[in-house]
Amino acid sequence: MLLVDDDPSLLRLLSLRLKSEGFRAETAASGREALSCFQTAHPDLVITDLRMDEMDGLSLVAKIHQMAPTVPIIMITAHGTIPDAVAATRQGVFSFLTKPIDKKKLLQDIRQALSYSGRSQPASGEAEETTIITRNGAMHELLAQARQVAQSDVNILIQGQSGTGKELLAKVVHDASPVKAGPFVAVNCGAVPENLLESELFGHEKGAFTGAIHRKLGLFQTAHGGTLFLDEIGDMPLALQVKLLRVLQERTLRPLGSTRDIPIEVRVLSATHRDLEKAIEEERFREDLFYRLNVVCLRIPSLAERREDIPLLANHFLKRAVTRTNKDVTAFAPDAMDLLVAASWPGNVRQLENVVERTVALTASPVIALPLVEQALRDKAPQLPTFAEARQKFEREYLAQLLQITNGNVSQAAKLAKRNRTEFYKLLAKNDLDHTQFQRD
Structure with missing residues (x-):
């Protein structure tokens, strides 16, 4: 929680109340202080006073929602009026409470706001910590949106450059969804040969084609009751796009060589690094399929857009590589870490992991030195502009x-x-x- 009020005694009282209920609370005595704290703490919910000097509560709400539109905000005031409540509601404030604050009502509103925004899920939060490592504001907002839309059965398109972690984000959605107990099945549409992709997705009957000596379940059937993640959907051949569209519309599929339709219950997530709208213009991707898949779009920032995460990720990959290689490597030298932060990273997080593994394998000392990182990057010139x-x-x-x-x-x-x-x-x-x-x- 981020608590904002220019009354120190109320801040202290609210903080103690929330901590006693198991919440972590950051406090700010003004709107400007709150904005600074928001960018570093990335709170799940904000509770702010309406009337404050310099920046009032409504102005603070507007600035917070520019940075993170899905963060719920509860507003409190000793001077509650109907116009104030209407103005707060129009700006997207979740609820409007008057002082003295009813503790029971406050806790009820907090839990309801967190539930609606998809932020009150300890189980998925724990899973997220093992897969998505970040302190970047845009990434925190993206993860909040992913958990929120995971609650409804809508198709999600994940966009981002190669190596940004699209499959990891798909797993976050799966783990936060009602079908998290079901299987999570992933397939790279660009990695499977075109003549095998249809059988891989939809299955086939025995004798459906030369070499089909056994009946085979497709990945849609394998993922029944769970999530099917179609990576690099932009590489799918047009002929298969037609069949995929029918499956998504009818919720049934027909395996190769079969004469009957099979009902399926699958949450479909897809991802691509391609510009699908351009592919539609070039008639390489079906427009109707695009709109069927792209009900909600989640875009993952490139690693260059979240440079503050590079030291966190580099040290995470370092510990993992050390565990595998059983080498006594403890850290990167400061100038080596500076180069990692400044590099261009066209291959994003996947490239960073590769660089870290390579330097761990080659180092002969406990501290990874600058020349090893330069060699792994093959680029000695920092790419971060002044x-x-x-x-x-x-x-x-x-x-x-x-x-x-x-x-x-x-x-x-x-x-x-x-x-x-x-x-x-x-x-x-x-x-x-x-x-x-x-x-x-």
């Missing part, structure tokens, strides 16, 4: 986007940027942009 470089890159891309939107019309672009024309021309010159290059018929 603040000035990042700001200049953003500024140039932003200006170019404005000119594209306005077809090179400087007056319109300046108006969109809320800058005068003279200042806008200076910005274009500074970034070597010629507005006439963006003009088109």
Whole structure:
């Protein structure tokens, strides 16, 4: 919990009450302090006062929901009015309580809010800790969304670059779902030969084709009562996409060589690193199947977008590699860790794990030195840009986007940027942009 109030005595009282109920509580005496705490503590629920100096409760709610839309917020006040309650509800506040706070009502609202948001699941939380290691705010919000949508039987499409952990996220969804007691079956649609994929998914009868000497259950039947994870769904052949769509719509399948339909109860999760909307335009992926699979979309950030997780992950993989190799390796040298944090990581978490395993295998000392990491990365130049470089890159891309939107019309672009024309021309010159290059018929 994150408790926000400018009354120290109330903060202390609330904190003690919640800790006595088994919750962990962080406290903040102002809205600004709360925002800083929110970004580091990643709370599951926020309880905030309405009337505070500098930043009131409604302003705080708006800023928190910009960062994490699914975090439930309970608002408390000594000056409760109907307009205040209406305004709070419109901003997505879960409940509105007046002081003095009824402890029973507060605990009831807390548990209900956590239940609705999918955050009150100790069992799935424990499973998550063994699979998803993060202190990144976007990842925490993604995991909260995954647990929340896991409660309903909707198809989920997981998007992300190769090596970001799409299957691990699918397991988090499965472990938080009503079918967690059932099997979790995963198949990589791009790794199975096209002529075998249909049999692999839907099964076949004996004699259905040359070499089919036995009846075989498909993965849909194997996953009955549980979850089927279709990885790299973007690589599935068009002919099979038609059959998959029918299975998802009818909840029945017909194995190869069979004349009867078999009912199935399976939660289907899919994943891809491809741009499926572009594949639809190029007629490589069916639009109707896309909308059937993409009821909810979860996007995993790349490792470069969550660099604060790199030391955590590197040390986790280090301990695991040491256990397997039985070598006396304890840590990365500081400059070696700096290079890990600064590297580009095109292969994401999978590449990081590979680099760590390689350095553990090759090191002859308890501390992994910089040259070993450089060798494993095959790239000695840090890829993390400086603040000035990042700001200049953003500024140039932003200006170019404005000119594209306005077809090179400087007056319109300046108006969109809320800058005068003279200042806008200076910005274009500074970034070597010629507005006439963006003009088109």
